[in-house]
Amino acid sequence: MSETTEAPGLLLVDDEANILSALRRLFRPHGYRIFTAESGTAGLELLDRESIDLVISDMRMPEMDGATFLKQVRERRPAVMRILLTGYADITSTVAAINEGEIYRYIAKPWNDNEVLTVVREALDRQRLESENRRLTALTQAQNEELKTLNAGLEHKVAERTAELRQALAFVEQAHGELKKSFLTSVQVFAGLIELRSGPAGKPLAGHGRRVAELARQLGQRMGLSEADGQNLMLAGLLHDIGKLGLPDELLGKPYNTLTGEQRARVMKHPLVGQNLLIGIDRFKDAALLVRHHHECYDGNGYPDRLAGIAIPLGARLLAVVNDYDALQVGTLVQRPLKAQEALDFLIENRGKRYDPAAVDAFVTMISETLRNEPVELPLRTMHLKPGMLVSRDLLHRDGYLLLATGSTLNADIIGQLIRLEQVEQHNLTVYIRQEGK
Numbered sequence: 437m438s439e440t441t442e443a444p445g446l447l448l449v450d451d452e453a454n455i456l457s458a459l460r461r462l463f464r465p466h467g468y469r470i471f472t473a474e475s476g477t478a479g480l481e482l483l484d485r486e487s488i489d490l491v492i493s494d495m496r497m498p499e500m501d502g503a504t505f506l507k508q509v510r511e512r513r514p515a516v517m518r519i520l521l522t523g524y525a526d527i528t529s530t531v532a533a534i535n536e537g538e539i540y541r542y543i544a545k546p547w548n549d550n551e552v553l554t555v556v557r558e559a560l561d562r563q564r565l566e567s568e569n570r571r572l573t574a575l576t577q578a579q580n581e582e583l584k585t586l587n588a589g590l591e592h593k594v595a596e597r598t599a600e601l602r603q604a605l606a607f608v609e610q611a612h613g614e615l616k617k618s619f620l621t622s623v624q625v626f627a628g629l630i631e632l633r634s635g636p637a638g639k640p641l642a643g644h645g646r647r648v649a650e651l652a653r654q655l656g657q658r659m660g661l662s663e664a665d666g667q668n669l670m671l672a673g674l675l676h677d678i679g680k681l682g683l684p685d686e687l688l689g690k691p692y693n694t695l696t697g698e699q700r701a702r703v704m705k706h707p708l709v710g711q712n713l714l715i716g717i718d719r720f721k722d723a724a725l726l727v728r729h730h731h732e733c734y735d736g737n738g739y740p741d742r743l744a745g746i747a748i749p750l751g752a753r754l755l756a757v758v759n760d761y762d763a764l765q766v767g768t769l770v771q772r773p774l775k776a777q778e779a780l781d782f783l784i785e786n787r788g789k790r791y792d793p794a795a796v797d798a799f800v801t802m803i804s805e806t807l808r809n810e811p812v813e814l815p816l817r818t819m820h821l822k823p824g825m826l827v828s829r830d831l832l833h834r835d836g837y838l839l840l841a842t843g844s845t846l847n848a849d850i851i852g853q854l855i856r857l858e859q860v861e862q863h864n865l866t867v868y869i870r871q872e873g874k
Contacts (some may be wrong), residue, residue, distance in 0.1 A: 444560050445469040445487050449479040449505065450494040450521070459492065462549055463556070480508060488516055490559055492543075495522040510538055515567070517559040521545060531553030565712045572681070586699045643830050643838055646764055649673030651758040651799075658798050659754060669751045672726035676759060679710030679727070684710075691771050704739045707731055730755040733790045753792040757783060757799050760790070776807065813868045821867060823847045828870040834863060 446468045448459045456472045463470055471486055473479035475621030491509055495502040506518045520542040613757040652673040656666040680732050687699055707728050714724035729752035764782055769771035780800055813828040823846055831840040858865055
């Protein structure tokens with residue numbers, strides 16, 4: 437038997453009984469729990485007693501006007517969505533309500549019933565997304581605090597999984613150094629949480645977002661993007677799959693072209709979910725738009741908005757090329773993982789259909805140059821590592837998460853931790869080292 441959830445609670449506040457009756461009739465058929473109050477004071481008393489998700493308040497009321505009431509609602513229950521009913525003559529008071537009460541929307545009298553229902557539905561949807569975002573953020577913070585506590589007294593007999601997570605945190609702290617406290621490092625942590633997911637088919641997602649972000653940054657530079665646009669493109673590359681956090685594992689592990697119609701419909705929602713999760717953070721607004729459109733096709737057959745050609749933001753067109761190039765090699769786009777050249781051939785074959793021709797041309801040239809100039813590398817066991825050596829490939833744990841990133845410089849502490857990890861897990865590690873001067 438499935439668990440039932442309580443219907444959203446609406447608090448309607450107006451000093452005119454006929455207005456309250458009209459609103460009550462409007463919302464009753466839609467299953468909401470409805471509470472009414474004829475003054476701001478009564479509304480605040482109800483707010484303290486009942487589980488309220490959204491408040492609709494009139495602007496003009498005696499004793500306490502709507503702006504003052506909604507400001508107190510925000511102070512007492514900041515998660516409650518706030519909507520103001522106002523007449524055209526109340527523009528000054530409306531501005532005050534927007535600034536002090538931080539209302540979600542205002543609705544002019546006389547209202548349109550369908551518009552009011554739509555605004556309320558969208559407000560509750562946004563509230564649910566913000567609540568889930570807060571839950572995920574709190575979960576991440578709680579897990580980080582737990583790891584710090586466990587690190588203080590960790591011994592050899594601590595649980596295996598806890599040891600793995602402690603080691604992963606230590607490697608991240610060593611590899612990123614000063615960047616750990618920066619904005620970009622915080623974004624990379626979120627990207628890492630996304631990539632810890634893997635499907636039952638055993639296709640690891642570790643490193644996908646970072647690889648996409650780095651290739652997108654390089655392609656953006658080649659295509660002449662500004663520094664700001666390039667930064668947004670890199671952020672979108674790191675977080676483009678954040679909307680997949682709510683998908684079941686079996687959908688993440690199956691190639692897209694093997695999914696059923698119903699499964700595809702679920703997967704196709706992830707760009708919109710991703711945008712909604714990011715758009716509330718001002719720094720992510722531009723990157724969120726690229727996340728929304730990174731599955732649009734140049735010929736107009738993509739999703740979610742079926743944009744075509746230059747109507748698709750340039751960053752999203754570049755991100756589509758880079759994302760599919762990596763997904764083709766991981767094996768999450770077609771039934772078998774492709775080699776690098778096969779993935780390039782796929783991009784070329786779909787030039788002008790799935791992908792922007794100019795983006796494909798620039799990317800193919802960039803990758804071809806990279807493959808020709810591939811550095812000579814040497815696989816070494818941990819006992820042969822020396823401080824100052826440069827890592828030439830991502831070093832992944834056997835469970836799929838990232839231990840060391842490409843380009844990391846080894847030092848004595850990192851080498852010591854790698855050796856201890858081998859001893860604890862009784863599993864040999866091979867580290868690929870760039871041979872300088874080759």
